[in-house]
Amino acid sequence: QVQLQESGPGLVKPSETLSLTCTVSGASITSDYWSWIRQPPGKGLEWFGYIYYTGTAAKYNPSLESRVTMSVDRSKNQFSLKLTSVTAADTAVYYCARKPDAKAHLDVWGKGTTVTVSS
């Protein structure tokens, strides 16, 4: 059974960089695509983008692209998200998820981690 677990700081200061890691268990990261999604308090879902396990193919949401970097660490079966120059608007629950092959759905999700941007 594939499981994903997000980890990272729960509090980030404005203008700093938010860094999160997703650990994949029950399956190898060397297949499929891996995504990040967030959900601000009381609001809907926002897709960040995906990255292929090779790390060479990535697609980002254009509204976030200038601040987002995703990467993969195959040795640790993990993938990561970095979001620069954060503001209070980046306060949200952040989810990692698996995107099977070339499909457009997310079939396995992590439980989510809350990140608050505040000084």
Next chain:
Amino acid sequence: QSALTQPASVTGSPGQSITISCTGTSSDVGGYNYVCWYQQNPGKAPKLLIYDVTNRPSGVSNRFSGSKSGNTASLTISGLQADDEADYYCSSYTSSDSYIIFGGGTKLTVL
């Protein structure tokens, strides 16, 4: 890229059927069979209910079904149960740079 349009709320009674709509454009919902639906209970991660318009992942009840007509996709829940009360989100592939877009979500209340 605008989000897909869903009703903010839908209400039904136990045993009834309800339908949640998801309206997009020919660049997303209408142009591709890559619409999916998620169920999200309070404080929990979304759960995939339907993918590729009509397909159910293993383990998802056949009370949930999906369809599409033109630029509007629909999720139908039959035989409503109390634990169906949740938020439901549609999502689609889009030929714009956004690649994956979500609807704004629909809160289902089971009276």
